[in-house]
Amino acid sequence: MLKKERGNFVFNKKLWFFLIFSSIIIFLFGVNEYRGYKKEEELRVERLLNKINLKIELFMSSIGDLENTEPIKEYYNSKEISYYNLIKVLQEIQKKNNIYGKSGYTLSLGKENSDIIITGDGTRNKFTYLKSIGAKEKNQESSNLILIPQEKEISFILKNKIFNLEEGIFWIVNLDRELFFSDLFGNEMGKWEILKDNKIYYLDKNIVAKRKGNNGYVLRSSGLNFKFLYTPNNATFYQMLFLKSFVIFVGLALLAMLIDYSIRLYRERKDLIGEINSLAVVDRRKNLRDFVLGIRKIGEIGELTRKVKALQGRKLKIVLVEIFDSDDEGLDFKNFTLAREYLKDSLSTESVYEHIDIDYKSIAFIIPEESDSVIEDAFHFILENIGQKYNVELIAAVSHEFVSLESFPQEYITCKKILDAKFMAKGRKVLFSENIKSGKLILTYPIETEAKLVSKLLNGNLQGAKKIVDEIFVDRINPEAMDKKDIKEFTGLLYNTLNRVVVQLKEFESSLECENINIESITKTGDLDKIRVIFNELISEICKQKKSSEQDESEVIREKIKSYIDNNYHLDFSLDNLADYLGLSFKYTSILFKKVMGDNFKNYINVYRIEKAKEILKDKKDIKIKDLAEELGYNSSNTFIRIFKKYEGISPTQFNPEEILEK
Numbered sequence: 001m002l003k004k005e006r007g008n009f010v011f012n013k014k015l016w017f018f019l020i021f022s023s024i025i026i027f028l029f030g031v032n033e034y035r036g037y038k039k040e041e042e043l044r045v046e047r048l049l050n051k052i053n054l055k056i057e058l059f060m061s062s063i064g065d066l067e068n069t070e071p072i073k074e075y076y077n078s079k080e081i082s083y084y085n086l087i088k089v090l091q092e093i094q095k096k097n098n099i100y101g102k103s104g105y106t107l108s109l110g111k112e113n114s115d116i117i118i119t120g121d122g123t124r125n126k127f128t129y130l131k132s133i134g135a136k137e138k139n140q141e142s143s144n145l146i147l148i149p150q151e152k153e154i155s156f157i158l159k160n161k162i163f164n165l166e167e168g169i170f171w172i173v174n175l176d177r178e179l180f181f182s183d184l185f186g187n188e189m190g191k192w193e194i195l196k197d198n199k200i201y202y203l204d205k206n207i208v209a210k211r212k213g214n215n216g217y218v219l220r221s222s223g224l225n226f227k228f229l230y231t232p233n234n235a236t237f238y239q240m241l242f243l244k245s246f247v248i249f250v251g252l253a254l255l256a257m258l259i260d261y262s263i264r265l266y267r268e269r270k271d272l273i274g275e276i277n278s279l280a281v282v283d284r285r286k287n288l289r290d291f292v293l294g295i296r297k298i299g300e301i302g303e304l305t306r307k308v309k310a311l312q313g314r315k316l317k318i319v320l321v322e323i324f325d326s327d328d329e330g331l332d333f334k335n336f337t338l339a340r341e342y343l344k345d346s347l348s349t350e351s352v353y354e355h356i357d358i359d360y361k362s363i364a365f366i367i368p369e370e371s372d373s374v375i376e377d378a379f380h381f382i383l384e385n386i387g388q389k390y391n392v393e394l395i396a397a398v399s400h401e402f403v404s405l406e407s408f409p410q411e412y413i414t415c416k417k418i419l420d421a422k423f424m425a426k427g428r429k430v431l432f433s434e435n436i437k438s439g440k441l442i443l444t445y446p447i448e449t450e451a452k453l454v455s456k457l458l459n460g461n462l463q464g465a466k467k468i469v470d471e472i473f474v475d476r477i478n479p480e481a482m483d484k485k486d487i488k489e490f491t492g493l494l495y496n497t498l499n500r501v502v503v504q505l506k507e508f509e510s511s512l513e514c515e516n517i518n519i520e521s522i523t524k525t526g527d528l529d530k531i532r533v534i535f536n537e538l539i540s541e542i543c544k545q546k547k548s549s550e551q552d553e554s555e556v557i558r559e560k561i562k563s564y565i566d567n568n569y570h571l572d573f574s575l576d577n578l579a580d581y582l583g584l585s586f587k588y589t590s591i592l593f594k595k596v597m598g599d600n601f602k603n604y605i606n607v608y609r610i611e612k613a614k615e616i617l618k619d620k621k622d623i624k625i626k627d628l629a630e631e632l633g634y635n636s637s638n639t640f641i642r643i644f645k646k647y648e649g650i651s652p653t654q655f656n657p658e659e660i661l662e663k
Contacts, residue, residue: 022252025266026245033244037237044189045230049219051183052228056221058360059105062096063158063171066107070452074464076169081114083591084459086123094120104179112168119172133172145225147196151206152177154194156224177203190233196226289356292318292364294409307354307366308405314368318399318408319375320415321383322362323392324422332391333360339390346382364412372398376430383429395422396430450497457501457539460546465539473532487526494535495523501542517541557582558596569609570633575601609633610647613640617655625652 066072071088075081089109097106097120108119110126117129133155134148146157158171175181181203184192194201195218200209216231287301288308303309321343323336340363347353347365354366367375375398383394397418399411418431449468456465498519522534564581578601579589593601609632616628629640644652 018252022249025252026248028266029248030241030245033241034237041189041232045217045219048183048192049228052181053221054360055103055105055180056224058100058103059107059173060224061359062100062107063173066092066096066109070464070467072109075109075111082461084461086116086118089118090122093118102179104176104182106174108172108174110170110172112170117172133174145196147194147201147226149201149206149208154180154201154203158224189236191231193229193231194226195229200229285356288354289358292356292408292412293358294412298406304405305354307352311352311354311366311368312405313403315401315403317367317370317375317401318411318415319365319367319379319396320358320362320399320412320419321365321379321394321396322358322419324395325393335390335392336361339386339392339394342386342389343382346385364415372432376432380429394429395419397422398430398432400433450493450500453497454501454504457542458504458546460543462540462543465543466536469532469536469539473528484526487528487531490528491523491526491531494531495519498522498535498538498542517545554596557592561593561597565605565608568633569605569612570631572633572635606643606647610644613644613652614655617652628652 067076069092071085071092074085075089078085093107093109101120106120108117108129110117115126116123117126119129133150133153135146135155135157144159146159148155148157154175154177156173156175158173159169178185181192184203192203194203195211198211200211202208211229216229219228219230221228284303284305287296288304290296291298291301291304340357343363344355347355352368356364356366358364379396383396387393397415399414402411414433418433422431449471453465453468453472456462456468498517502517502519517538519538522531522538525531525534560582561578564578568577575590575593576586578593579586582589582592584592590601593604597604599607613628613632616623616631625641626637629637632640634640634643641651644650644655648655
């Protein structure tokens with residue numbers, strides 16, 4: 001009996017020991033899992049946020065690229081916007097939207113003092129468009145970033161203080177919910193929302209709610225002054241934790257007799273907890289990029305990469321590689337991603353080389369103690385291979401030699417300045433600052449620049465043409481270092497450009513006196529400064545004659561339109577009929593009519609007929625309204641009465657010519 005009681009006591013003691021021991025193990029396991037879960041959740045959330053931030057940086061970069069285009073600059077600076085400028089701005093925006101639309105966003109541009117918004121689908125009335133996306137007028141003035149949720153999109157209105165734009169300029173960014181935020185949808189681990197001004201904007205629904213409490217993680221977006229709110233779904237974690245704890249409990253019960261093994265398991269878990277607690281996630285490569293780009297100073301960031309630390313004290317150079325023409329519509333940026341990896345792999349044999357992913361179109365390398373000739377040979381060979389292998393044209397710029405890490409941002413800027421002259425490279429793959437200073441780059445300009453200049457001249461836009469001439473005659477080229485052959489070749493390019501303009505002017509406008517434009521005069525001097533003066537004089541003469549011709553043409557068109565209306569106002573004719581009479585397209589006739597007559601077709605014809613009606617009513621007081629409507633070309637007396645009342649404020653029967661004469 002005593003043995004049995006003693007056995008029960010020992011059993012109960014072991015049971016209590018096991019329960020206490022297993023409880024401790026399960027508790028420690030739970031703490032460890034929770035910490036691991038929190039750490040993994042932070043990393044996972046950071047990865048998801050980085051994907052969205054990359055997309056945000058992409059459309060911010062797209063806006064920056066658009067702002068550097070000539071049509072956008074002209075749109076900013078012009079008080080009176082020309083139809084041609086609107087078309088060019090529209091083309092630039094459509095180009096960007098076509099390239100990046102698959103990423104889930106589109107861009108639109110507007111001005112406070114303009115009644116139109118330029119979208120990828122064309123121009124829209126500003127107030128109608130803003131109303132269609134849900135923008136309220138009081139919000140438009142109170143914030144530099146306005147967030148507007150819609151059923152399928154989330155829109156942002158970005159104003160001047162965000163981008164240092166001209167006063168009154170704003171961009172509208174439309175984000176497709178399914179495409180742009182696709183990485184955040186269907187996430188069972190938690191829910192993502194946008195947080196701005198203490199309001200929550202749902203990503204998957206057109207709902208705005210006021211935030212209550214402090215639940216969730218608040219994460220800053222890249223480049224914009226709103227934040228993301230992430231609320232984790234801890235219920236799923238606790239379910240998994242319970243299941244795992246149950247399995248551990250069963251396992252401990254089965255292995256209760258193996259005390260040594262249980263102790264080792266406990267120690268291993270304790271060591272693992274210590275290792276996890278000592279981990280610190282430091283994005284050294286991002287720190288390096290931010291420092292090189294000048295976003296943050298070296299004292300404001302954590303550690304740089306190990307390779308950079310190992311390079312301290314050595315003579316260094318930066319080699320910046322970028323896409324030669326990132327505005328090329330046929331460019332596939334996926335190929336550049338492959339080319340960038342190929343470039344990294346090709347230089348990986350040099351373990352001391354460090355790379356920095358700058359943005360979607362460029363990458364930089366830090367090269368220690370290499371001569372310019374070695375760098376040029378190596379990179380020229382690799383970039384040639386990339387062009388053949390991936391159909392991506394790349395170009396590189398090499399900085400000055402430096403030692404101090406603080407020189408990184410300045411030398412990066414040096415590389416960017418060198419690449420400003422890349423269109424004059426004429427076959428060179430690797431550029432040095434000495435090439436530019438010495439004038440070794442041949443003075444030329446790309447076909448795109450010539451096309452812009454020809455377009456400006458054919459439209460009589462002298463100011464726009466002179467801006468392009470300033471780009472062609474870049475000041476950084478040293479003319480003294482160029483030989484006569486280079487100048488002669490450059491002069492030939494200018495002559496061909498002017499000749500192309502004159503030929504097109506003769507073809508489309510025979511009234512112009514093109515014989516007075518002596519373009520051959522530009523070939524009779526070898527001095528670049530004189531060539532520039534002569535070139536400016538020639539384009540000024542072309543624009544002068546173009547404008548004079550347009551005025552003459554407008555007067556002829558005006559007389560033709562007046563004659564047609566005088567002879568046909570009694571008929572039910574349309575703008576199509578007038579276009580056929582003039583031999584022009586419907587769309588061009590509509591634009592031309594408003595330009596030369598000062599009003600749109602419909603309004604002008606109505607005013608003309610109402611004036612005729614008043615003249616007839618003075619002479620024929622007893623005329624019937626039906627007969628009067630037919631005499632004026634209206635197919636319905638009701639239509640005539642409605643239009644008469646709209647313009648005169650009274651019906652035709654109330655019109656009294658004698659009262660008007662007395663007044």
